Amino acid sequence: MDFLELEGITKEFPSRSGPPARVMERVSFSVREGEFMAVLGPSGCGKSTLLQMAAGLLPPSSGEARIGGRRVDGPPPEAVYVFQQYTRSLLPWRNVRDNVAFAVEHRIGRRRARAAAEVQLAQVGLAGFGDHFPWQLSGGMQQRVAIARALAAEPALLLMDEPFSAVDALTRLDLQALILDIWTQRKLTVMLVTHDVEEAIYLADRIAMLTRRPTTLAEIVEVGLPRPRDPIATRELPRFLELRHDLLGKLLTRHAV
Amino acid sequence: MLSRSVLSWLPGLLVLGLILLGLELAVETGWVRRALMPPPTAIALTLWDLLASGEFVAPLLSTMELVFTGFAIGSALGIAGGLAMGWFPAVFRLLEPLVELMRPIPKAALVPPLMLFLGIGTTMKVTSVALAVLFPVLVNTLQGVRGTDRVMLDAARTHGWGTAHTLRHLVLPAALPFILAGMRISLGLALVLAVLAEMLSGQGGLGFLILDMQRSFLIRQMYAWLIILAVLGLALNGLFLLAERRALHWQPQSN
Numbered sequence: 001m002d003f004l005e006l007e008g009i010t011k012e013f014p015s016r017s018g019p020p021a022r023v024m025e026r027v028s029f030s031v032r033e034g035e036f037m038a039v040l041g042p043s044g045c046g047k048s049t050l051l052q053m054a055a056g057l058l059p060p061s062s063g064e065a066r067i068g069g070r071r072v073d074g075p076p077p078e079a080v081y082v083f084q085q086y087t088r089s090l091l092p093w094r095n096v097r098d099n100v101a102f103a104v105e106h107r108i109g110r111r112r113a114r115a116a117a118e119v120q121l122a123q124v125g126l127a128g129f130g131d132h133f134p135w136q137l138s139g140g141m142q143q144r145v146a147i148a149r150a151l152a153a154e155p156a157l158l159l160m161d162e163p164f165s166a167v168d169a170l171t172r173l174d175l176q177a178l179i180l181d182i183w184t185q186r187k188l189t190v191m192l193v194t195h196d197v198e199e200a201i202y203l204a205d206r207i208a209m210l211t212r213r214p215t216t217l218a219e220i221v222e223v224g225l226p227r228p229r230d231p232i233a234t235r236e237l238p239r240f241l242e243l244r245h246d247l248l249g250k251l252l253t254r255h256a257v
Numbered sequence: 258m259l260s261r262s263v264l265s266w267l268p269g270l271l272v273l274g275l276i277l278l279g280l281e282l283a284v285e286t287g288w289v290r291r292a293l294m295p296p297p298t299a300i301a302l303t304l305w306d307l308l309a310s311g312e313f314v315a316p317l318l319s320t321m322e323l324v325f326t327g328f329a330i331g332s333a334l335g336i337a338g339g340l341a342m343g344w345f346p347a348v349f350r351l352l353e354p355l356v357e358l359m360r361p362i363p364k365a366a367l368v369p370p371l372m373l374f375l376g377i378g379t380t381m382k383v384t385s386v387a388l389a390v391l392f393p394v395l396v397n398t399l400q401g402v403r404g405t406d407r408v409m410l411d412a413a414r415t416h417g418w419g420t421a422h423t424l425r426h427l428v429l430p431a432a433l434p435f436i437l438a439g440m441r442i443s444l445g446l447a448l449v450l451a452v453l454a455e456m457l458s459g460q461g462g463l464g465f466l467i468l469d470m471q472r473s474f475l476i477r478q479m480y481a482w483l484i485i486l487a488v489l490g491l492a493l494n495g496l497f498l499l500a501e502r503r504a505l506h507w508q509p510q511s512n
């Protein structure tokens with residue numbers, strides 16, 4: 001069953017001089033319940049913009065997004081957005097525990113939210129770091145805090161915007177494994193934006209490929225790799241290499257056009 | 258660490274001591290007229306009398322109360338106004354012309370008209386102080402609210418935060434460094450306006466006493482009260498810096 005549906009999404013931004021700039025042109029695709037969907041496209045094609053429209057953080061100029069069959073107009077309770085810029089999405093004046101409590105404190109109160117935060121911190125491997133401030137942690141750890149915060153909201157749909165692009169290669173492997181674990185355990189639906197071909201193939205069930213601006217949907221690729229995936233073995237499977245060859249080629253030619 | 262900071266104070270204290278010594282000599286040799294400037298030692302003795310007799314307590318408390326009340330009211334209004342103007346565009350459009358008109362007026366000039374409306378009592382004095390405090394706090398709060406990181410605001414939205422919770426727990430703390438900077442400017446203004454209002458109203462507090470002593474040719478007393486006022490200013494500033502450091506304790510130390 002489709003859980004997140006994007007239908008005919010077009011986005012224009014007003015420009016200072018002349019007509020509005022059309023960034024995205026009638027993008028339609030759906031993410032099934034429990035599916036891991038990656039969105040892949042060249043830099044600046046509007047991946048973040050698309051994800052924000054799915055999250056109800058930005059209205060489309062025309063077309064609509066639906067979550068669980070209901071039209072999105074404003075942030076829906078089922079979905080949580082994990083931001084590309086974790087350094088800016090965490091509150092620097094709050095310690096790690098209170099940054100995670102952020103997700104639910106307005107619903108269940110500070111005290112219970114803090115208790116819930118401890119549970120999530122343990123899940124992302126940050127047990128005992130509750131009293132630290134974000135600036136006392138490494139980039140990878142800060143992104144774990146952001147993930148713990150999103151999980152604390154117990155979302156059905158996780159919308160992740162290049163969550164691993166700002167960390168080193170080894171940390172990225174760690175975080176990818178973490179996300180796959182959580183996705184399996186909690187039976188989440190995930191839409192993850194990335195410009196990293198290998199990351200998309202390694203994580204996703206399907207990949208939505210976007211073109212350059214004005215952005216349209218180029219195609220949807222079935223990954224078809226077995227699960228559970230292994231950070232080393234999966235990347236050596238013929239299917240993985242074939243997909244990588246294919247998708248990289250497409251991205252590069254599109255980039256050159 | 259501590260001894261070094263004491264050492265770094267030493268030259269400044271030395272200059273101060275030399276100036277006092279110079280004054281003392283200038284008065285003793287008759288170079289400066291005693292009627293205008295009593296020797297520092299004489300002022301010190303008068304000051305000591307004021308302190309020992311407890312005579313200083315009531316006027317000091319009176320001025321402190323005025324500064325605190327006016328500062329608190331002005332800050333509260335400034336923060337509330339800045340939040341509202343920074344967050345709700347309609348409020349901004351409504352109040353911006355008024356603020357821009359009122360802001361450049363030296364608030365000291367408003368004391369005489371305020372006396373017409375409010376008399377010479379506490380209400381007038383507190384209003385004068387609060388008005389002086391209001392604008393720097395408001396303008397800084399507004400700037401802080403506007404500067405709140407968009408990503409942070411979106412994080413609050415995606416987690417379903419309502420307006421009130423967002424203002425209280427995100428926008429306000431994000432703007433706090435700006436708000437505190439505005440309040441620090443306002444604290445100095447509060448003291449100025451308190452003293453001035455006391456002088457013009459002709460009753461109560463350190464400001465009134467300084468003027469009254471001068472008019473009664475009690476010059477030593479005048480200087481003694483002036484010193485008490487200076488110490489009050491110093492103490493208020495120190496207190497504020499302490500409070501500010503506590504409020505911003507989460508900031509990484511730059512050294």
Ligand SMILES: Nc1ncnc2c1ncn2[C@@H]1O[C@H](COP(=O)(O)OP(=O)(O)OP(=O)(O)O)[C@@H](O)[C@H]1O
Pocket residue numbers: 013014023041042043044045046047048049050195
């Ligand atoms: N508020 C805005 N006003 C005008 N143009 C915008 C606005 N936000 C985004 N854009 C434009 O829309 C396009 C898509 O931006 P977006 O950030 O979604 O791209 P992206 O694919 O996420 O890029 P990246 O890979 O660098 O993260 C960009 O060309 C950008 O200049």
Ligand SMILES: [Mg+2]
Pocket residue numbers: 047048049084161162
């Ligand atoms: Mg982006």
